[in-house]
Amino acid sequence: MTTYTFIIPHRNNPGLLNRCLGSIPVRDDVQIIVVDDNSREESQPDVRRGDVEVIRIDKEHTKGAGHARNVGMQRAKGKWLLFADCDDYYTDGFIDVLDRYKDEDIDVLYYNFNVVDGKNGRRQDDWKLQKAISGYDGTEEMKDCVRYLNNQPWTKMVSREFVERNNIRFEEVRNGNDVLFALMTGIRCRRMDVCQERLYNYVITPGSIGTRRQSLEDILCRFTHYVKHNRVNEMLGHEEWNEGLLRFIYYELLVREPLIRKLYLAAAILIKYPRIWLARNEWVKVSSINSPLC
DSSP, rough: OEEEEEEEEEESSSHHHHHHHHSOOOOOOEEEEEEESOOOOGSOOHHHHHHHHEEEGGGGGOHHHHHHHHHHHHHHHSSEEOOTTTEEEEEHHHHHHHHHHTTSSSSSSEEEEEEETTTTTTTTOHHHHHHHHHOSSSSHHHHHHHHHSSSGGGGGGHHHHHHHHTTTTOOOOOSSTTHHHHHHHHHHOOOOOEEEEEEEEEEEESSSSSTSOOOHHHHHHHHHHHHHHHHHHHHEEEEEEEHHHHHHIIIIIISSSSHHHHEEEEEEEEHHHHHHHHHHTHHHHHHHTTTTOO
């Protein structure tokens, strides 16, 4: 029986991919799926272990990391699904900790993580989510913080049966493909547990999607996500978690971007905002937010 399936999207980063793979132990009950999203010929995965299944997506069918993760889930056999980014890696002994939870009757296990500087390897200060997990006390308030402020797929171990039963998938969009998956996981789960130990190293890598300069389309995608996410927070009764849309616009228009991009972005937001506003309830409907929660 396969206990764990690790799904790792990859694009043009074979060296760091092997570091990630090297952090996952070789075990008979572990399945590892690498989904290569149209890497350049010279940057294809150079997998050095025989227990890794590599799925290649060609140029014609590439749709980003969300699509890659969905493709990986279609081939998953494990009781539990874990998602890693190819430039991150797991902490020593992490799977021994997961083994303590593998037979629990839960939908999702949330676990803590480190944020690591990709240049010097140093741990950075804790994020709000890390502090929420470290201070988790089982109250409803803390439970909400852990499962609703948790927008990353790599901070959780998710039951495959739970994912399939609720038809939870990643959005196939330019960026932020994991936000809706994380929200639906938190909203639909009936039983959860929290592990305060740090099992994953999230690496801030220069040139990654979170650090590189984003296109106007990327920025518009982020703005649309903020509008939809804010609506979900309102429906959950947590408006205090909302992102300030005016602050986002101010930062993108007046701080980060050169003049010509400011003008283009301002025009794009003005033109598309009515359609974005009409779509604000989309995530509420998709996640079935009004049905009973755990």
